[in-house]
Amino acid sequence: MRDLERTLRGGGGMPPGAVERLADRAWDEVDGVVAYAGVDSPLGRLVVAATRRGIVRLAYPGEVDVVEELADRLTPRILEAPAKLDEARRELEDYFEGRRDAFDLSLDLSLVRGEFTRKVLRATSRIPFGRTLTYTQVALKAGSPRGSRAAGNALGSNPIPIVVPCHRVIHASGGLGGYTGGLDRKEFLLRLEGVLGERGYPSGRPT
Amino acid sequence: MELIEEHGDLVYRYLRVAVGADDAEDCLQETLLSALRAYPRLTDDRNLRGWLLTIAKRKVHDEHRARRRRPTPSERLPEAASDPPTEAEDGLWRAVRELPPKQREAVVYRFVCDLPHREIGELMGSTESAARRNVHEGLRALREVW
Numbered sequence: 001m002r003d004l005e006r007t008l009r010g011g012g013g014m015p016p017g018a019v020e021r022l023a024d025r026a027w028d029e030v031d032g033v034v035a036y037a038g039v040d041s042p043l044g045r046l047v048v049a050a051t052r053r054g055i056v057r058l059a060y061p062g063e064v065d066v067v068e069e070l071a072d073r074l075t076p077r078i079l080e081a082p083a084k085l086d087e088a089r090r091e092l093e094d095y096f097e098g099r100r101d102a103f104d105l106s107l108d109l110s111l112v113r114g115e116f117t118r119k120v121l122r123a124t125s126r127i128p129f130g131r132t133l134t135y136t137q138v139a140l141k142a143g144s145p146r147g148s149r150a151a152g153n154a155l156g157s158n159p160i161p162i163v164v165p166c167h168r169v170i171h172a173s174g175g176l177g178g179y180t181g182g183l184d185r186k187e188f189l190l191r192l193e194g195v196l197g198e199r200g201y202p203s204g205r206p207t
Numbered sequence: 208m209e210l211i212e213e214h215g216d217l218v219y220r221y222l223r224v225a226v227g228a229d230d231a232e233d234c235l236q237e238t239l240l241s242a243l244r245a246y247p248r249l250t251d252d253r254n255l256r257g258w259l260l261t262i263a264k265r266k267v268h269d270e271h272r273a274r275r276r277r278p279t280p281s282e283r284l285p286e287a288a289s290d291p292p293t294e295a296e297d298g299l300w301r302a303v304r305e306l307p308p309k310q311r312e313a314v315v316y317r318f319v320c321d322l323p324h325r326e327i328g329e330l331m332g333s334t335e336s337a338a339r340r341n342v343h344e345g346l347r348a349l350r351e352v353w
Contacts, residue, residue: 004299004346004349004350004353005318005346007296007299008299008303008314008318008319008349009318009319009321010220010296010319011220012216012220012223013215013216013217013219013220014215014216014219014232014235015219015232018215018219018232018235018236019211019215021232021236022211022235022236022239022240025236025240026239026240026243029240030240030243030244033243076246077243077246079211
């Protein structure tokens with residue numbers, strides 16, 4: 001006897017590519033969609049997320065559950081859509097392989113809270129590859145002459161590290177200061193950009 | 208996203224039976240796009256699955272209405288499975304489509320979507336026991352012809 005129930009259960013699922021096709025359409029047709037993808041890098045597998053306005057988040061592995069964070073703070077309309085992050089992936093790869101010293105990616109600062117933080121991150125975005133500013137200098141550029149600690153906090157909340165190069169902000173003493181992704185990563189990036197020599201720090205030790 | 212990862216396959220299987228493999232993906236896309244648009248307004252996410260199936264059912268109605276309006280209806284019954292179905296399976300899906308509507312719906316929810324009777328009752332706007340009865344009668348009718 002044929003097994004009626006088993007045949008009815010059948011199984012199977014969405015045809016291959018259905019999720020990608022949906023992501024494509026959702027990106028074009030539904031407002032406020034966030035696309036994300038994993039991007040391999042020498043610093044581990046990054047998660048990069050974008051809205052139609054630009055890159056909204058870049059996270060190091062193990063930092064947070066990015067999808068959960070985006071759902072809490074931005075929108076539950078989140079889709080894994082690597083195709084929407086092709087350009088970001090390419091630019092990041094080029095950066096890590098030393099072929100690129102500036103990103104041509106538009107940014108979406110929706111996750112940034114507060115005008116001062118926004119100003120700090122804008123000022124940070126303008127620090128060129130291979131150069132550094134001190135926390136005090138960045139605070140000054142953001143309009144707060146004595147706000148080096150506040151600038152540190154603002155940089156600590158940077159939702160788009162690497163692309164908004166908060167690793168280029170260090171202590172006046174030459175100490176590296178802090179980094180959300182961990183000091184090892186800050187050191188790696190500064191070495192990649194030639195700020196740190198093979199032996200270590202430009203001057204002094206990290207504080 | 209949870210919506211698609213957890214429930215996409217189930218909604219697709221439901222649609223494959225309801226509209227056939229040829230149109231199932233279109234309906235799936237429309238269902239999920241509608242769901243995405245409405246998602247931030249959904250406060251009760253305990254039964255995402257039931258909510259998605261309700262949207263899917265609406266899309267099936269739309270699809271059937273569109274078919275009736277088409278000037279030259281397609282000769283061929285839509286296939287019920289994405290893999291080329293065996294002749295026997297083909298016959299089974301035809302038999303499912305010929306069941307009385309309530310039995311058909313209950314059988315599809317029970318076996319294709321693997322839902323518990325209580326949830327089927329809710330989806331069909333009736334009770335758990337009515338759902339159980341419809342599943343039972345639907346199965347008996349299928350056994351007679353298949």
